[in-house]
Amino acid sequence: xxxxIAAVTGLSPEVRASELANLGGAExxxxxxxxxxGELPALPGxxxxxxxxxxxxxxxGALHIGNARMIFxxxxxxxxxxxxLLLVFDDTVGSEEKRVDAELFGVIRADLDRCGVPVDxxxxxxxxxxxxYAWAERVIALGATYVCFCPSTILQANRRAGIACPERxxxxxxxxxxxxxxxxxxxxxxxxxxxxxxxxxxxxxAFRDRVLxxxxxxxxxxxxxxxxxxxxxxxxxxxDDIELGVTHVLRGKDLVMEDRMQRHIWQLLGIQGPPFxxxxxxxxxxxxxxxxxxxxxxxxxxxxxxxxxxxxxxASMVRRGILTESVKxxxxxxxxxxxxxxxxxxxxxxxxxxxxxxxAKRRMFAEDPVRVxxxxxxxxxxxxxxxxxxxxxxxxxxxxxxxxTFFLARADLLAHAGETVRLKDLANLELPALLPSxxxxxxxxxxxxxxxxxxxxLQWAEAASAIPVDLLDVDGRHRSGVAExxxxxxxxxxxxxxxxxxxxxxxxxxxxxxxxxxxxxGHP
RNA sequence: GCUCCCGUAGUCUAGUCCGGUCAAGGAUAUCGGGCCUUCGACCCGACAACGCGGGUUCGAAUCCCGCCGGGAGCACCA
Numbered sequence: 001x002x003x004x005i006a007a008v009t010g011l012s013p014e015v016r017a018s019e020l021a022n023l024g025g026a027e028x029x030x031x032x033x034x035x036x037x038g039e040l041p042a043l044p045g046x047x048x049x050x051x052x053x054x055x056x057x058x059x060x061g062a063l064h065i066g067n068a069r070m071i072f073x074x075x076x077x078x079x080x081x082x083x084x085l086l087l088v089f090d091d092t093v094g095s096e097e098k099r100v101d102a103e104l105f106g107v108i109r110a111d112l113d114r115c116g117v118p119v120d121x122x123x124x125x126x127x128x129x130x131x132x133y134a135w136a137e138r139v140i141a142l143g144a145t146y147v148c149f150c151p152s153t154i155l156q157a158n159r160r161a162g163i164a165c166p167e168r169x170x171x172x173x174x175x176x177x178x179x180x181x182x183x184x185x186x187x188x189x190x191x192x193x194x195x196x197x198x199x200x201x202x203x204x205x206a207f208r209d210r211v212l213x214x215x216x217x218x219x220x221x222x223x224x225x226x227x228x229x230x231x232x233x234x235x236x237x238x239x240d241d242i243e244l245g246v247t248h249v250l251r252g253k254d255l256v257m258e259d260r261m262q263r264h265i266w267q268l269l270g271i272q273g274p275p276f277x278x279x280x281x282x283x284x285x286x287x288x289x290x291x292x293x294x295x296x297x298x299x300x301x302x303x304x305x306x307x308x309x310x311x312x313x314x315a316s317m318v319r320r321g322i323l324t325e326s327v328k329x330x331x332x333x334x335x336x337x338x339x340x341x342x343x344x345x346x347x348x349x350x351x352x353x354x355x356x357x358x359x360a361k362r363r364m365f366a367e368d369p370v371r372v373x374x375x376x377x378x379x380x381x382x383x384x385x386x387x388x389x390x391x392x393x394x395x396x397x398x399x400x401x402x403x404x405t406f407f408l409a410r411a412d413l414l415a416h417a418g419e420t421v422r423l424k425d426l427a428n429l430e431l432p433a434l435l436p437s438x439x440x441x442x443x444x445x446x447x448x449x450x451x452x453x454x455x456x457x458l459q460w461a462e463a464a465s466a467i468p469v470d471l472l473d474v475d476g477r478h479r480s481g482v483a484e485x486x487x488x489x490x491x492x493x494x495x496x497x498x499x500x501x502x503x504x505x506x507x508x509x510x511x512x513x514x515x516x517x518x519x520x521x522g523h524p
Numbered sequence: 525g526c527u528c529c530c531g532u533a534g535u536c537u538a539g540u541c542c543g544g545u546c547a548a549g550g551a552u553a554u555c556g557g558g559c560c561u562u563c564g565a566c567c568c569g570a571c572a573a574c575g576c577g578g579g580u581u582c583g584a585a586u587c588c589c590g591c592c593g594g595g596a597g598c599a600c601c602a
Contacts, residue, residue, distance in 0.1 A: 058602045090602060098601045152600055160526090160598090193600050204527040206598040214600035233602055256528065257597060280530075281596070333537070333551075339530045340595045347536065347552055357565050364562090391565065425561055457561055499562040524564085 040335055043077055043248050044275045051083025052247045055119075056090040056237075059104035061291035062306040062313040063111040065348075068331045069282055074250055075117045076332065086244060087112065087119040091126045093216045093230045097292070100126075102221035107306055111314045115324050123244070125236060126223045132231045133183070135239045136194065136213060140179055144268050145212065146170040147178035148195045155193075159208045162200045168209075182215060182229050189215050196235075198264065206257055210234065234261035238273070242266070246274050253278045253338060281340040282331070284348065286474075287312040309474045309520065320474070321360075321495040321505030321522040326352035349523035356495055356503055356522075361388040361395055363490075364424070364459035365498035367471070367481035369407035371441035371463055374429050377404030381450065386425055398486040402426065405442070405463040407482045412458045413443070420448055424457040424499070459499050460484075468516035471504065474523075480516070487517055495522070 043051065053074050057063065063071065078085040087109070091100045112119060139145055148155065148165050158165060170178070175194075182192050194213040202208050212235040215228055231239075241249060241262065249259075259276040266273040283289075294311040297303040307315040317327055330348045334341065384402060389395040406423060418433035428448040435443060461467075465485040470478055483498070490496060493508045496519075503522040510518045 056602085060602085092602080095599080095601045148600095150600095155600075156598095190600065195600095202527090204598070206527070211600050216600080230600090232600075253529070254596065255602085258602095260528090278529090285535090335537075337530090337537075339536095341536065343536055344553080350552055353565080360564095362562075362564085389565095390560070390562075422561070452561055454561095459562075497562085497564065499564075501562090502564085 040073075040076065040080075043081065043277065046077075046081050046083075046248065048081050049083070050247065051077065051081035052086065052245050053078055053083060053250060054086040054088050054241075054244065054246050056088045056125075056251075057108055058090045058094070058098070059100050059102075059108060060094070060098055061104065061295050062107050062311065062315055064289055064291075064294075064311060064313045065284055065287060065317065065327065065331075066282055066289055066312075068115075068314065068327050069279055069334070070250070070252065071112065071115055071117055072328050072331050073279065073336070075115075077248070077250065083247070084120040085117070086121050086123060086246070088123045088240065088244070089125060090233070090236075091124055091220070091222065092233070092236060093126075093218045093220050093227075095216075096218075099218070100221055101295070105222075107315075114318060115314065115328070124222060125240070126220055126227075128236070128240060128243075129227045129229075129231070131243055132213075132236055132239050133229075136179065136231075136235075137176070139196070139212075139265065139268060140175050140194075141172060142268055143172050143175075145194055145196050146175050147182065147192050148209075148211075149192055152190070155211075160205050162205075162208065164200055165195070165209070168197065182213070185228060187215055189217050191215065196265070204257070207260065210261055234258040235265065238262040238265040241274055242271060248274050249276045251276065251278060253280050253340070277336065278338060279334070279336050280338045282334060283340075283342040284312065284345050285342050286345040303476070304472075308476060309472065310476045319505065319507070319520050321356060321503050321520070322348065322352045323355050326355055345523070352523065353503070357497075358389075358392060359395075360495045360497040360503055361490075362390065362499050363483055363487050363496050364461055365469060365471075365481055365483045365487075365501055366407045366409040366412075366459060366461050366466075367479055367501070368410040369440070369461070369466070369482045370410050370413055370436065370443055372406050372408050372413075372429075373442045373444050374404045374406070374427070374447050375444050376447035377402075377427070378447065378450065381427065384426055398489075400462055400484055400486065401465065402462050403464055407461040407463055407466050408458055409481070410437075416456055416458070419456065420453070421456045421458050422453055423460045426450070426460070428453055428455065470516040470518045472507075472518070472520045474521055479521075483517065488512060490517070 055070055055074050057067065074085055089105060094100050146167050148167050150165055179194060181187065192215060193211045195209045196212050198207055198209055200208050211232055213229050213231050216230050217225060217228055219225060256278060262273060289312050294303065298306055303310060306313050307319045309316045309320060326348065330351045381402060383399055385397050385399045387393065387397045413431065413435050416431055417435050418431060420428055420430050422428045427450045429445040430448050431445050432443060461482045461484045466482040467485055467488055469481050469483045471481065473479055490506050492506050492510050494506045495503060497503050502524040504519040505522060507518040507520055
């Protein structure tokens, strides 16, 4: 067996192909089965055609790589059960630190469109306050709540200590009256909250007498100051998951305490609510995602919009040439694992590489270029035709004019000072031992033959027609260099590979003729 | 500290519910080799894991108990 393999691998591709044909040809065997993400566990009690799911982003930032899991998991189950998927903006008024921004409604919808995840309806929590108020009266009538006047610091301290608030003994009519006073503007901001009575000895302090509604006069970008009493997340969802007919709640593990709260409220009202399904926290090692930092930097103009690579937003993935399919495969590979995980970006890059390698034309790019004059460059060597892809002739070729003067990357030059190197696909030259660490040159290097030698191969750009390139890197820094003239023929949005540098994508707002050519770095 | 969740190779993950088919599969990384005018892709190969300790059982990654380790939550944010 081993001998056979050795014998076969020793043959040239052509010989292999003909030998194989002589043997009757290869059977249609899937050598590399397309990675079908294994079926995820069934949703409890799910019936095809009757499943209703919902996604509830808070509009304070663009969707990022960490949110991708929410999107694709919901989409997966919606398709699996031929169900409906609702987009419900969780735009209650938030807090000083966490503000709703109207611009994000559109950004998020665009993100979903780009991901190929259609939604069956778009709703806004900020439209639903009357429903929440109506349900509030139902729980008040049950005697399950009270209006509390404690400042938040006292409230928290008492909660921690398991001490009951003096208002906890309110009668239903008293609570109802105070609730109406809240709605009618009878209290200052922070002056009163509606709290749910739970067991003050509950082992989880966070669960003790949760706040259901609070007063805020923050200006809401959609509804202004129409509402002054706002529900907190768990109450609003206890209401809406029922009102909207949601059959399964798929959410991150960070919200498990909220499940318990919702169940508690449903139990009070004698309602059977939907089951919850969770997944753990997903972090990409290289991505320090901070929605609030991104928000501030985008708004200040420090970042180049929501597609700035530093945001690790879905839009920035597209900008970098990382296909949505790659992001989807990446996130779905983690399934519904409850473990909180940290994955290196390389895993995502590998996923993308398999999809993009076969479509990206190869181009040569020299960063921090130094002009190199090849002394004795043959007069008859005036042009060379290069394949756009080493393995795929279908991607075509381009012809480059040469005249003996080239741009090479400074780092390449310095790494090979005093050595014989080869301008890839063209000619060999002897690099001088002393090379400038700054300046554009020129450097003179003697011609050393055109035969293909096993020496370091360096990418080059013909000096006469090289074109300037501005490469936006993942850290937001701009790297400058030059590329071969063929880059000019690229289309905006095209994904290319700069040989020995990495995959890049031509910025979509660049148009042919604009200099420099602007590209965004994807990954090695 | 309290509450909940999670522990399979460097990193993820399949398998755990319904114990044997798992002397543990896949991906990625790393290391060899092949191919090749890219440090890319592709091909071949290698390395490498059931957190620890008890128990139940003919048999445990899978069930039970204890321990240890990691993470998240503990807002009048979502």
